[in-house]
Amino acid sequence: MSKKQFKAESKRLLDMMINSIYTHQEIFLRELISNASDAIDKLAYLALTDQNVGLNREDFAIDLRVDKKLGLLTVSDNGIGMSKEEMEQNLGTIAKSGSLQFKQELDKDQSDVDIIGQFGVGFYSAFMVADTVTVLSKKYGQEEAWMWQSSGAEGYTVTPCEKTTVGTEVILKLKADTEGEKYSRFLEQHQLQSLVKKYSDYIRYPIRMELEKSRRKEVPESEQSEDKAPEWETYTELSTLNSMVPVWLKAKKDVTEEEYDGFYKDKFFDYEKPLAHIPISVEGAVTYKALLYIPAKAPYDFYTKDFKKGLQLYSSGVMIMEHCEDLIPDYFRFVRGVVDTADLSLNISREMLQHNRQLSIISGNLEKKIKQELLNMQKEHREDYEKFFTAFGRQLKYGVVSDYGMHKEALQDLLLFWSAKNQKLVTLKEYVEAMPEEKKHIYFASGESNARLAQLPQYQRLQEKGFDVLFMTEDVDEFVPRTLVNYLEKDFRNLTTDDLDLSTEDEKKAAEAAAADWKDDLEFLKTALEGKIVRAEVSADLGSHPVCLVPEGGMSFEMEKYFKRMNPDMALPLEKVLRINPEHPVVQKLKGMITSDPEKAKQYAQVLYAQGLILADLPIEDAQAYTDLICGLL
Numbered sequence: 001m002s003k004k005q006f007k008a009e010s011k012r013l014l015d016m017m018i019n020s021i022y023t024h025q026e027i028f029l030r031e032l033i034s035n036a037s038d039a040i041d042k043l044a045y046l047a048l049t050d051q052n053v054g055l056n057r058e059d060f061a062i063d064l065r066v067d068k069k070l071g072l073l074t075v076s077d078n079g080i081g082m083s084k085e086e087m088e089q090n091l092g093t094i095a096k097s098g099s100l101q102f103k104q105e106l107d108k109d110q111s112d113v114d115i116i117g118q119f120g121v122g123f124y125s126a127f128m129v130a131d132t133v134t135v136l137s138k139k140y141g142q143e144e145a146w147m148w149q150s151s152g153a154e155g156y157t158v159t160p161c162e163k164t165t166v167g168t169e170v171i172l173k174l175k176a177d178t179e180g181e182k183y184s185r186f187l188e189q190h191q192l193q194s195l196v197k198k199y200s201d202y203i204r205y206p207i208r209m210e211l212e213k214s215r216r217k218e219v220p221e222s223e224q225s226e227d228k229a230p231e232w233e234t235y236t237e238l239s240t241l242n243s244m245v246p247v248w249l250k251a252k253k254d255v256t257e258e259e260y261d262g263f264y265k266d267k268f269f270d271y272e273k274p275l276a277h278i279p280i281s282v283e284g285a286v287t288y289k290a291l292l293y294i295p296a297k298a299p300y301d302f303y304t305k306d307f308k309k310g311l312q313l314y315s316s317g318v319m320i321m322e323h324c325e326d327l328i329p330d331y332f333r334f335v336r337g338v339v340d341t342a343d344l345s346l347n348i349s350r351e352m353l354q355h356n357r358q359l360s361i362i363s364g365n366l367e368k369k370i371k372q373e374l375l376n377m378q379k380e381h382r383e384d385y386e387k388f389f390t391a392f393g394r395q396l397k398y399g400v401v402s403d404y405g406m407h408k409e410a411l412q413d414l415l416l417f418w419s420a421k422n423q424k425l426v427t428l429k430e431y432v433e434a435m436p437e438e439k440k441h442i443y444f445a446s447g448e449s450n451a452r453l454a455q456l457p458q459y460q461r462l463q464e465k466g467f468d469v470l471f472m473t474e475d476v477d478e479f480v481p482r483t484l485v486n487y488l489e490k491d492f493r494n495l496t497t498d499d500l501d502l503s504t505e506d507e508k509k510a511a512e513a514a515a516a517d518w519k520d521d522l523e524f525l526k527t528a529l530e531g532k533i534v535r536a537e538v539s540a541d542l543g544s545h546p547v548c549l550v551p552e553g554g555m556s557f558e559m560e561k562y563f564k565r566m567n568p569d570m571a572l573p574l575e576k577v578l579r580i581n582p583e584h585p586v587v588q589k590l591k592g593m594i595t596s597d598p599e600k601a602k603q604y605a606q607v608l609y610a611q612g613l614i615l616a617d618l619p620i621e622d623a624q625a626y627t628d629l630i631c632g633l634l
């Protein structure tokens, strides 16, 4: 019988496991037990609707067995089992995202072996402690049973075998003890007991083992006497090692921070501890318990279609659904957690759940709790909140602009933006509270980077006046003020497109006069820059800059770029307006030149136009012509 090869990436992970010098080898047991528990979950779920399963909730168990003579440790379950194909698929490949993510992290930093202990590295971790791994399995509903066997990286075999009961048995032939490593410790009862307590206590099925115990020997009454020392005998008894109470069902006061964090890492395959946990216990119209987490970091696939949002849904101890999407609104899709309610009818189909009234009550409650928790964090633990926002702020902003702004009220106070004045992230509320009462506008600018935005002429003008500006550098950003329109009765003003409302009445009058004075020159510029601008106008908002370019029609250049990225064919270039600063010496010089040397004035106009492009972070359309022009002038 020929050996089959592992898939390439699996082989790499496997190699790592085999050669692991990792000190937390013990987590292999947690991984095998967790797989057994998942397999039981699946059959328990089937049993709700399928009489033929013939097992009740109480019949499910995970059994540990040791054979000290042969050095074998066996983890068996009466879960769903695996078919031949599933064995090949599941045990020959790394399927799960947790493992893949783990692999990616490793690629980043090969040396950090410690993360092995934090991850769901799964089945392969068995090879950290075992020479040979044998898996016997019989899938529910199938006649034949199969044996998968591997002694490491050179491959595996799958052959038919005898197994009467449905479920899976994983048999580890432990490595021989060495000077530094005592693998045989995993055959010791107290060691296994304490590992189960440590890592798998909350598993909701009994993890059982024949424990050696001792008791006082029963002595017939006739033989009893005062001066005879009591005799002891040993016996074995099938005992349950775990308390089986999942963390989310325990009272808050009975759970330590470490337990909450540990549960999260195990269950959701994160190696970083969460920023917050939210234990929830509700009795009323719907009775349920929930345990939610705010992760510290976005999973690598978070902003892709691959990411699966949703909470785990349990009903009376049976997992109904791994990712129940309806429990969580899209903008909070980063939240991980578990919901457990007895109020759902157990044989409800997964499709029916979607329109379930109880579920929608729960999800409404959860949404409020999550928001409250985030606001608390924003107030009490600002650093954590900024970390959170760096990871998931984009999702919240998408939430604001999605569904025609339906959720903007709910989300606006959770947003943070970069305050140019304070050089830190601020909430909209903080921005408004810091502005002079009579001011009516929230100023913002969007562009590639804070450094670029700080160079905007309009920004410099506002800076001179002492006003703050929110800098927006993510693609979704500019749509946020557009959707919000205003906040606490202050409207949003885009630095590059909107009237900044900075001038006093006198200044306005002066500007009008200037405009009249410049009328012919503006026409000249328009003609000189034919095809490039639609108009030239005088502006008092340019600070120390001679010119700037603004888009005509309310849309910003940043949006134009965004749409162009989305759909290059559809994007129409925005028409541009050249604004000039009549106070600027260069501009004044240009004015004189328009009458004295119009040919040269045309060239100056080209140069100033190019400056406008640069400041607006737009490409120079014809770089060759531009450099020729400059060289000519020099």
Ligand code: ADP
Binding pocket: 031, 035, 036, 039, 077, 079, 080, 081, 082, 090, 091, 095, 096, 098, 120, 121, 122, 123, 124, 168
């Ligand atoms: P993960 O459990 O994280 O998906 P593993 O490498 O631990 O990754 O396991 C791979 C797959 O093998 C599981 O997803 C499951 O489909 C299958 N599997 C592992 N152990 C068992 C078991 N005891 N019973 C049934 N299927 C199992």
